[in-house]
Amino acid sequence: MxxxxxxxxxxxxxxxxxxxxxxxxxVVSTRVRLARNLAQYPFPPSARREDALAVRGAVxxxxxxxxxxxxxxxxxxxRVEEIDRWVLVEKHLASPQLVGRADCTAxxxxxxxxxxxxxxxxxxxxxxxxxxxxDLESAWSLADTVDDSxxxxxxxxxxxxxxxxxxxxxxxxxxxRGSVMAHxxxxxxxxxxxxxxxxxxxxxxxxxxxxxxxxKAEGNLFxxxxxxxxxxxxxxxxxxxxxxxRELMSRERSAREALLNGNRYELEDRVYRAYGLLxxxxxxxxxxxxxxxxxxxxxxxxxILPGGLGDAFPELLVRIxxxxxxxxxxxxxxxxxxxxxRATLVRNRLLNDG
Amino acid sequence: MxxxxxxxxxxxxxxxxxxxxxxxxxVVSTRVRLARNLAQYPFPPSARREDALAVRGAVxxxxxxxxxxxxxxxxxxxRVEEIDRWVLVEKHLASPQLVGRADCTAxxxxxxxxxxxxxxxxxxxxxxxxxxxxDLESAWSLADTVDDSxxxxxxxxxxxxxxxxxxxxxxxxxxxRGSVMAHxxxxxxxxxxxxxxxxxxxxxxxxxxxxxxxxKAEGNLFxxxxxxxxxxxxxxxxxxxxxxxRELMSRERSAREALLNGNRYELEDRVYRAYGLLxxxxxxxxxxxxxxxxxxxxxxxxxILPGGLGDAFPELLVRIxxxxxxxxxxxxxxxxxxxxxRATLVRNRLLNDG
Numbered sequence: 023m024x025x026x027x028x029x030x031x032x033x034x035x036x037x038x039x040x041x042x043x044x045x046x047x048x049v050v051s052t053r054v055r056l057a058r059n060l061a062q063y064p065f066p067p068s069a070r071r072e073d074a075l076a077v078r079g080a081v082x083x084x085x086x087x088x089x090x091x092x093x094x095x096x097x098x099x100x101r102v103e104e105i106d107r108w109v110l111v112e113k114h115l116a117s118p119q120l121v122g123r124a125d126c127t128a129x130x131x132x133x134x135x136x137x138x139x140x141x142x143x144x145x146x147x148x149x150x151x152x153x154x155x156x157d158l159e160s161a162w163s164l165a166d167t168v169d170d171s172x173x174x175x176x177x178x179x180x181x182x183x184x185x186x187x188x189x190x191x192x193x194x195x196x197x198x199r200g201s202v203m204a205h206x207x208x209x210x211x212x213x214x215x216x217x218x219x220x221x222x223x224x225x226x227x228x229x230x231x232x233x234x235x236x237x238k239a240e241g242n243l244f245x246x247x248x249x250x251x252x253x254x255x256x257x258x259x260x261x262x263x264x265x266x267x268r269e270l271m272s273r274e275r276s277a278r279e280a281l282l283n284g285n286r287y288e289l290e291d292r293v294y295r296a297y298g299l300l301x302x303x304x305x306x307x308x309x310x311x312x313x314x315x316x317x318x319x320x321x322x323x324x325x326i327l328p329g330g331l332g333d334a335f336p337e338l339l340v341r342i343x344x345x346x347x348x349x350x351x352x353x354x355x356x357x358x359x360x361x362x363x364r365a366t367l368v369r370n371r372l373l374n375d376g
Numbered sequence: 377m378x379x380x381x382x383x384x385x386x387x388x389x390x391x392x393x394x395x396x397x398x399x400x401x402x403v404v405s406t407r408v409r410l411a412r413n414l415a416q417y418p419f420p421p422s423a424r425r426e427d428a429l430a431v432r433g434a435v436x437x438x439x440x441x442x443x444x445x446x447x448x449x450x451x452x453x454x455r456v457e458e459i460d461r462w463v464l465v466e467k468h469l470a471s472p473q474l475v476g477r478a479d480c481t482a483x484x485x486x487x488x489x490x491x492x493x494x495x496x497x498x499x500x501x502x503x504x505x506x507x508x509x510x511d512l513e514s515a516w517s518l519a520d521t522v523d524d525s526x527x528x529x530x531x532x533x534x535x536x537x538x539x540x541x542x543x544x545x546x547x548x549x550x551x552x553r554g555s556v557m558a559h560x561x562x563x564x565x566x567x568x569x570x571x572x573x574x575x576x577x578x579x580x581x582x583x584x585x586x587x588x589x590x591x592k593a594e595g596n597l598f599x600x601x602x603x604x605x606x607x608x609x610x611x612x613x614x615x616x617x618x619x620x621x622r623e624l625m626s627r628e629r630s631a632r633e634a635l636l637n638g639n640r641y642e643l644e645d646r647v648y649r650a651y652g653l654l655x656x657x658x659x660x661x662x663x664x665x666x667x668x669x670x671x672x673x674x675x676x677x678x679x680i681l682p683g684g685l686g687d688a689f690p691e692l693l694v695r696i697x698x699x700x701x702x703x704x705x706x707x708x709x710x711x712x713x714x715x716x717x718r719a720t721l722v723r724n725r726l727l728n729d730g
Binding site for chain 1: 641642644645648649651652653654655656657658712719
């Protein structure tokens with residue numbers, strides 16, 4: 023790992039935003055996160071700023087000491103422009119909490135932004151690996167490597183009985199959480215999502231809308247994760263989550279079949295209208311864009327539209343958002359200006375100009 | 377004129393549907409109609425079927441006697457297929473009343489369907505001339521010629537004091553009515569249409585929606601005509617109507633300017649969305665098609681879109697309607713099938729395939 027002070031983020035796309043992972047017809051991305059804390063410091067929720075800065079310094083120094091010269095970068099968030107901090111949130115690399123305490127937090131990123139380590143979020147370290155498609159194995163293996171690297175130079179808070187200690191009891195043990203971001207338009211449009219969500223939630227998985235709650239989730243995007251991290255190994259938790267994800271994929275694909283067989287013209291009409299609006303509108307809200315992009319992606323996945331038209335989906339989920347739009351323009355934009363920029367961006371992207 | 381028995385109507389487009397007339401940015405078409413009755417027969421509303429058939433025969437024979445060999449055709453409506461009768465209504469060549477009494481009515485058409493003479497509608501003869509754009513002069517001159525031709529072989533009911541006698545007192549005198557079909561999206565979208573309509577109606581003009589009432593008129597299309605036919609010459613009535621039409625055109629153009637200057641992005645967005653939906657939807661109701669086509673035409677008239685895109689407007693006003701759609705397919709279609717055919721027709725027409 024190399025230590026590096028903050029610089030503008032010039033890369034537009036994180037690896038997960040470029041797509042191409044397994045089962046990407048349903049699963050947009052897979053994330054594995056490990057929560058770790060340093061033994062000698064109070065947990066962030068109860069830490070004074072001096073403690074937090076000491077942790078940040080220790081983490082940064084530990085990177086200097088690493089023998090391998092990976093291309094990780096260490097960014098103290100108070101040296102990152104505010105707009106760029108929110109771009110990190112929109113890319114799913116940082117949390118709003120991390121960004122909200124920029125005076126003592128930091129983020130470590132690799133070149134392709136598959137790895138993001140949040141420093142002084144709820145725990146001292148939140149090691150996150152985010153990969154395209156349904157690929158728990160890759161994400162977990164990557165997280166494990168990063169965990170080993172960091173653990174070599176830092177003393178983790180660890181208890182023989184409980185395992186890794188964390189700020190919130192729900193993370194104690196492995197500190198592991200796996201999650202997948204699933205695109206479930208079939209289950210939403212066939213009215214199956216609500217009962218399915220409550221069933222899964224009872225069975226120990228956590229399902230929630232990525233943008234908005236319940237069946238109103240914009241873009242029909244849902245985050246599915248394991249609820250508890252204690253009492254079983256990371257492998258068991260990953261296997262559990264994989265089972266839930268496979269079940270969801272199977273049901274989603276069946277729902278899409280049912281939609282196609284039920285009223286093909288109705289579905290084609292909705293898909294093509296979405297395409298017509300996305301490639302022609304001059305103003306578009308984020309909500310509308312997400313719903314139309316979801317329909318476009320569905321149409322592409324079920325071969326109503328040429329497959330390539332859906333490829334921009336993960337990328338546009340991020341690029342149409344507030345900070346990312348403003349980042350490109352380089353200035354603050356009001357709602358109306360954002361709606362205009364958003365429509366232009368989507369149109370150009372889908373018509374292959376940018 | 378040549379007499380001809382009924383045959384299928386093979387022509388798709390009447391002259392007015394092809395556009396190109398004066399002031400076509402606002403006025404789609406101009407019509408002049410003359411009401412005439414034969415002296416020896418009761419007016420159609422009080423006529424027995426035998427009387428009506430006698431009138432139809434007399435009119436048909438009078439065409440045989442004409443010296444000039446124009447390419448008029450005489451169609452007894454009971455020898456025209458029902459679907460074709462309704463296509464005549466949709467082309468604005470015949471009225472529903474005429475078509476509803478096919479057992480004793482007829483229509484005379486010229487090759488380009490600028491002239492249509494209804495036989496045994498409310499009056500024995502309704503001579504109508506329909507031309508593209510705002511062109512009262514051409515329509516009136518054409519109607520006058522047809523009137524002279526027919527009058528040469530038929531004895532019209534005429535009173536020295538009252539003028540031409542008609543079934544309804546409102547048509548007595550000249551039997552003249554001029555009307556223009558105006559496309560007024562600017563006045564509708566700026567909320568000016570309702571007060572303007574009531575003002576014009578008080579001033580002796582008759583303004584009504586072509587498809588639906590008031591500001592809800594689908595496609596923002598309005599028929600403006602002179603209300604009374606007695607007490608002034610045809611020229612005076614035409615001049616009055618022309619004055620009203622010119623005032624409307626001026627106000628409509630100002631309203632479009634105001635829309636453009638007010639919020640150009642908003643307007644562009646609506647125009648391009650209309651284009652996106654019209655060229656992509658797989659199902660479309662008649663109401664939606666009319667409203668989107670109106671927006672497309674507006675966009676084309678004010679140079680937001682390339683001018684040619686609006687050219688199909690008059691033609692599509694007819695071709696998207698129920699009978700015209702079924703006529704092309706050659707079979708009865710339910711609402712859903714019509715919505716699918718309509719979307720296909722509009723899409724292909726705008727994308728220049730047909």
